[in-house]
Amino acid sequence: MDLDHQRAVDWADDHIVNRPGKVMLAFFVVTAVFMVGLGGVSTEAGTQQFAEDIPAQDALDRVNNEFGASFSDDPGSTQLIQRGQNVLSKQSMVQMLRMQEKLEERPDMYVSGTSSAAGVVAQTIDPNATTLESQIRVLERATPTEVRRAVRQNADNPGFTGTLSNDFNAEGASASATIGVVQHSLPAEVSGSSAGQSGSSPLTPIQTQAQRIADTSEGDITVFGSGIVSQEFSTVTSDSLLIVTPAAVILIVLFLVVAYRDLVDLLLGTFSLAMTVIWTFGFLGLAGIPFNQIMIAVPPLLLAVGIDFGIHAVNRYREDRATGLGIDDAMQVATDQLLVAFFIVTGTTVIGFLANLASDLPPIRDFGVVAGVGIIFTFLIFGVFLPAAKVWIDHKREKYPIPTFNDSPLGQEGSALGDVLSVGVGIADRAPAIFLVLVLLLSVGAGAYATGVDTSFSQEDFLPPEEVPAYLEALPEPFAPSDYTVVSQLNFLEDKFTSSQGGSVTVYVEGRMENDAALEQVYRAGDNPPSSFVSEDRRAESQSIVTVIQSLAERDREFAALVERNDRNDNGVPDQNLGEIYDYLESSPVESQAAEYLSDDRRSTRVQYTVSADATDREATNDARQVADRFRYDAVATGSTIVFLEVSDLIFTSAVTSLALALGGTVIFLLFIYWLLEDLPSIAIANLVPIVASVAFVAATMRLLDISFNAFTATILSLTIGLGIDYSVHIVHRFLDERKKTDVMTSLRRTVVGTGGALMGSMLTTSFGIGVLVLSVLSVLGQFGVLTAISIIYSFLTSLLVLPPALVVWDRFVNDDPNEPMGGGPDSPSDSDSPMSESPEARLL
Structure with a gap:
């Protein structure tokens, strides 16, 4: 035809x-x-644009929105990374608190709260030191012995140790790096007007300005967060x-x-x-x-x-x-x-x-x-x-x-x-x-x-390398690339703060956490963990609202008695009157730590499991999903490893x-x-x-x-x-x-x-x-x-x-x-039978 x-x-x-x-x-x-x-x-x-509508990413977004993580990529927070010979020395901790205070005092920073290891130490010395000003005063007046004693008292406090580098030494009260967190509460007009412009985050101008402040402050403090990453x-x-x-x-x-x-x-x-x-x-x-x-x-x-x-x-x-x-x-x-x-x-x-x-x-x-x-x-x-x-x-x-x-x-x-x-x-x-x-x-x-071609996806794919090739650095302006810092910061965080046992995965759980059996679900999900999870005595190593309760009970006799009265099976996990348990947590020094694992409306929680270093991403993901299936509540395995x-x-x-x-x-x-x-x-x-x-x-x-x-x-x-x-x-x-x-x-x-x-x-x-x-x-x-x-x-x-x-x-x-020409044989149609068979030159004649 x-x-x-x-x-x-x-x-x-x-x-x-x-x-x-x-x-x-x-x-x-x-x-x-x-x-x-x-x-x-x-x-x-x-990377966010690639993860839209992925269940694990939806769960991770809810985790970031509902829980006040002390060390996360929460879009409403800025991380203050401090380096030094000993960031737990009296002088270094005062420098961290003064940096937090400078940001808090500026209206354009929209600071809603701050937290750091220095603040925990100050409140351990004086529980009434609830403001940055009072915490600075407490640390300045404290003796080195009091500071070291306060550090050792928090050696088993995940909310404290989680902000310190892996080389934290409890006996010597020392660490080479720590992370402070500044929470922001952005007005709707600021968030709406900044988000999406040139792909930037509403936190980009805030964190850029915060870095300028850090550059003029004492101590080796670097600002990091979603705004800095978005800018790069x-x-x-x-x-x-x-x-x-x-x-x-x-x-x-x-x-x-x-x-x-x-x-x-x-x-x-x-x-x-x-x-x-x-x-x-x-x-x-x-x-x-x-x-x-x-x-x-x-x-x-x-x-x-x-x-x-x-x-x-x-x-x-x-x-x-x-x-x-x-x-x-x-x-x-x-x-x-x-x-x-x-x-x-x-x-x-x-x-x-x-x-x-x-x-x-x-x-x-x-x-x-x-x-x-x-x-x-x-x-x-x-x-x-x-x-x-x-x-x-x-x-x-x-x-x-x-x-x-x-x-x-x-x-x-x-x-x-x-x-x-x-x-x-x-x-x-x-x-x-x-x-x-x-x-x-x-x-x-x-x-x-x-068929042996690999598949990969990581945040680093979208970021410049830690070291730009010399031939690019030699380019004249305006072609010379910018000074990039994000990858080096990410590598530093991974080297200094990632557990030597490996990474972690998170299970996001939705359900009424005041129901009597809620915490028992969280606790029992860690029994007989899969092979990729780090475990001890056939229990998965994890961080959750249960571990926060157990940690506080070890240090607070009154709270320990409250837990014991409401623990019907004597396993250290309360299974009745959970509202009262949560009320106590919210009035205690671990309030911010509890907020990392329990949402404000007490209708969701997150459990973070440690994964062994030799486990592949696929093994960790499959095992996390297996554990999530153990919950009677709706539970989704998530975390950057699973999303990627x-x-x-x-x-x-x-x-x-x-x-x-x-x-x-x-x-x-x-x-x-x-x-x-x-x-x-x-x-x-x-x-x-x-x-x-x-x-x-x-x-x-x-x-x-x-x-x-x-x-x-x-x-x-x-x-x-x-x-x-x-x-x-x-x-x-x-x-x-x-x-x-x-x-x-x-x-x-x-x-x-x-x-x-x-x-x-x-x-x-x-x-x-x-x-x-x-x-x-x-x-x-x-x-x-x-x-x-x-x-x-x-x-x-x-x-x-x-x-x-x-x-x-x-x-x-x-x-x-x-x-012979195509169509020129005796049994073939003549050239004139098809308009395409006629040459263009002939059609001109």
Whole structure:
């Protein structure tokens, strides 16, 4: 079945050739509209965007909102990290309290409360010291002996030891680091106006100002918190763009100079690329889609396809001009062939990107939508605007002395480049079937090897490295990256404050905690713990409201008696009159500690279990879920380990699902489009052979280079299909056009030499243009750039080496005589039976 698509192509040809000025004006108007949308582009950064709607993340959000953790990433708190020879010395603790006091005294800090080891020590010496001023006074008047005694008294108090580094020595009353916490209560207008601006946290300006105060205060105190982390999430994105974009532009311009070899064509191609980016990001602002860190890859991808379309359009036009055709006739011949090819490329590329809509991760879905829309814009601009502008400019050249530097096409028969590009044709002529079998075996082997590719997701993926490479630090302003501190702080916290036994997981429990059996549930859940949990006497090591009660009972006789009266089974856990137990806790020195594990409305609690150091994240996650199932109340296993593992699993699922959908969608689209346009659906199979090989080789290369699927590289396989199909479609469509006029081998040679030259120029330009992502401050973005460049190179090579033999094998099955033009045999329909069978040149006559 043939579709009379020529009517649409002729309509486009007519406007491009006969009304180029009006076409250009229409595109300028649309560009102005999208430029308005540029002002509405917002940004989103960090790991939180990937964890939306994940049950473990929802539970973790409730934990952060409901419990006053003394050491957490609570978005309403600021951490004061103090270092020193002994942060428990009298002088160091006074310095910590004075820092807390300075912040509390400032109205713009919105301080609602503070806590620190220094405050615990001061209240141990004098329980009436409830204010920072009184605590400072108590410590200043205390003797060193009183201070050491107070420290030792809290040696078993988790609320005290939890804020101290792992080298805490109770006997010597010393530690090398401690963490103080400042709680904030932000007014609605402050929280609402700051959140979401440039991806920042409402705490960013507060914590930035707090660091300035710390820099002018005594003691080695560093401010840390979600605002500082959020700021670096945004800063590293802008720094990466500032470094990568100029480098990409320089490289692309250099390659375009070689590809076009004409100043006017170079300026036209560059302007069209800029227009594509403006349209896409204008759409971003108009549609209200936030710019996330993955979308840093969108401009290079648009440049990749745009450069390819631009070089093909100009190169094919030059080929036709070289035959003696005039401006209008040459452009009509070129667009007759290229508009259909561009449409097929656009359809398959959009399918490849839109396959990411199946992902459960919002940023990857947004990336798929924006990239897909951007490719459609690229098709319109380079398929319609650029040819119209080229016609308009070349007519002006005939009237005015506008210089033409070089208008010869890339790749000509008999040239050295043409001989190199024709290697695949030689293989196709000698042993096409044997070569395809070898490629198939290699692809299967590569695919099997690729099954060992890891999957990862961590906060560090979105943050700059602890040490920026020297070549980036040597860059002049304004390209020099900022001074980054978050990763070094995170590493310090992990080294100094993470238990030597390993990490931890949390179980969030929802239920009426005043019910008599509530605490017994918490206690019994730790019996006979799973293998990854640290245990003693067949009980899991944990921190919970139960351990807070037991700790206070050991130090407070009155409270111990209260617990004993309400403990019916004598296991140290009260199981009646729990409201009275909680009331006592709230009036005791451990009030803030109890608030870490029991919500204000007493309808939820959290239990934190210690995990052994040799346990994998998956083992810890599975065991945490097993323990959560022991509760009769609703319980969810959560914590950063579990959330990141769930996101990691979704990344892998997203990569596989997107690959399957992209491949399946591409097969269906190509079968359908070649059936409609050429009545040759079977050629879609030949079209896909190099793409399947490229995907297998890219996946194998990931494992070889030890690059895992992460938030950035999760899209690489579907992207390989989306970009790689570009090369093979151009070859196939040109081959069909040539095959109607001559024998199979001549058709292949003309196709590979003519189209292959444009493909090579496109490959070099885009692979280097995207490859400059290795200069990004984000290492994972650099990995994405490397993989994308590799996928483009693989797609180019397979299109020139694998596709010609595939086309020869296909031709043997479909056509009666390889030495005759397709459709020229006695039993075949005549050329006049199909509008596609008629050459573009003939339609001009």
